[in-house]
Amino acid sequence: MRYIAGWSWFELLLVMLIFSTLWLIALPTLQIQRLKSHRADMQAELLKQAVQIQQQLILQQSRFQASMGARAEQEGLSLEFLGMGAVYPNTGEVWYDLLLQGTPAAWQLIARPRVETQQVPEDILIVDQQGQLCIAVLQQVDCDVAD
DSSP states (O other), X not given: OOXXXXXXXXXXXXXXXXXXXXXXXXXXXXXXXXXXXXXXXXXXXXXXXXXXXXXXXHHHHHHSTTHXXXXXXXHOOOTTTTTOOSEESSSSSOOEEEEEEEOSSSEEEEEEEOTTSSSOTTEEEEEETTOOEEEEETTEEEOOOOX
């Protein structure tokens, strides 16, 4: 009896079992790393937008000292007022909603994760007018952000 060269069904099933087991082990880690990268992207974007907000406020203050300053004080600051987007990222799947609160003298830029994403919904990122980045988890604010 001659044997035909190739893989037997048992060998193919064994290889598929090994690959599927490795995939099941790697998938949760991959998802966790993806969420961490989204959070790190958002932290970097918050700091960039904080700089842009400060630049816009300085520009508006120097150009329209009386009229724009009074308008911003009356209406309050908003991302639309400064010509900025209210979501991040602007294209593709949106991970965070952005909100700007406060006055030109004391403001906070807040990033809340969207519910439909897998980001932790209680994990709110906040940056203030001094550029200090904080994380609010379940009403507890931690401003020593190291990761």
